[in-house]
Amino acid sequence: AQKITQTQPGMFVQEKxxxxxxxTYDTSDPSYGLFWYKQPSSGEMIFLIYQGSYDQQNATEGRxxxxxQKARKSANLVISASQLGDSAMYFCAMRGQGxxxxxxxxxxxxxxxx
Amino acid sequence: xxxxxQTPRYLIKTRGQQVTLSCSPISGHRSVSWYQxxxxxxxxxxxxxxxxxxxxxxxxxxxxxxxxxxxxxSEMNVSTLELGDSALYLCASSLDARDGELFFGEGSRLTVx
Numbered sequence: 001a002q003k004i005t006q007t008q009p010g011m012f013v014q015e016k017x018x019x020x021x022x023x024t025y026d027t028s029d030p031s032y033g034l035f036w037y038k039q040p041s042s043g044e045m046i047f048l049i050y051q052g053s054y055d056q057q058n059a060t061e062g063r064x065x066x067x068x069q070k071a072r073k074s075a076n077l078v079i080s081a082s083q084l085g086d087s088a089m090y091f092c093a094m095r096g097q098g099x100x101x102x103x104x105x106x107x108x109x110x111x112x113x114x
Numbered sequence: 115x116x117x118x119x120q121t122p123r124y125l126i127k128t129r130g131q132q133v134t135l136s137c138s139p140i141s142g143h144r145s146v147s148w149y150q151x152x153x154x155x156x157x158x159x160x161x162x163x164x165x166x167x168x169x170x171x172x173x174x175x176x177x178x179x180x181x182x183x184x185x186x187x188s189e190m191n192v193s194t195l196e197l198g199d200s201a202l203y204l205c206a207s208s209l210d211a212r213d214g215e216l217f218f219g220e221g222s223r224l225t226v227x
Contacts, residue, residue, distance in 0.1 A: 044220040
């Protein structure tokens with residue numbers, strides 16, 4: 001069975017510092033995709049970054065980067081230079097091979113302090 | 115480029131009623147997926163449509179149904195509403211949900227009284 005685990009229910013970070021949100025996954029599929037989404041209190045699920053399991057390089061999108069360690073089955077999100085607007089819930093998700101279904105973790109609440 | 119549009123954003127229903135939620139995907143996207151988000155169960159997959167065909171369905175009772183039209187717009191329907199159906203319903207749009215990125219709308223927040 002596929003599973004996503006986010007072990008940090010809540011995190012604090014000082015403005016302008018970097019923060020890492022943890023995500024581990026479990027799958028037996030040889031091919032899969034990993035996603036990170038941000039959900040502010042408004043409820044919208046904002047796409048941040050995507051990593052395919054066969055991608056050789058770690059994905060980056062502006063201040064977001066995904067630290068993909070395939071052997072450890074981890075896909076941690078790194079946010080550099082945190083901003084107050086980064087305060088939100090962050091979800092890690094996985095899509096297995098040949099399916100359009102995303103499996104989500106329980107989420108991590110990030111609070112950025114001024 | 116317009117994003118994913120979900121309507122209505124908020125709605126209140128009573129037990130036993132039915133509800134229809136709508137999702138307009140990003141232009142050119144042929145795949146629409148639906149998810150239910152509740153505090154207790156988190157985010158759970160409902161269904162996935164591609165070119166008007168349901169390709170995958172989550173573990174929900176038959177009261178939950180959906181469809182996709184030729185213009186890729188999708189609707190989901192919940193009949194005989196129960197209190198536990200109160201949730202945020204999110205729609206995701208993609209070129210193909212089985213590959214690449216998925217983009218979500220703002221959601222439809224349903225309250226069942």
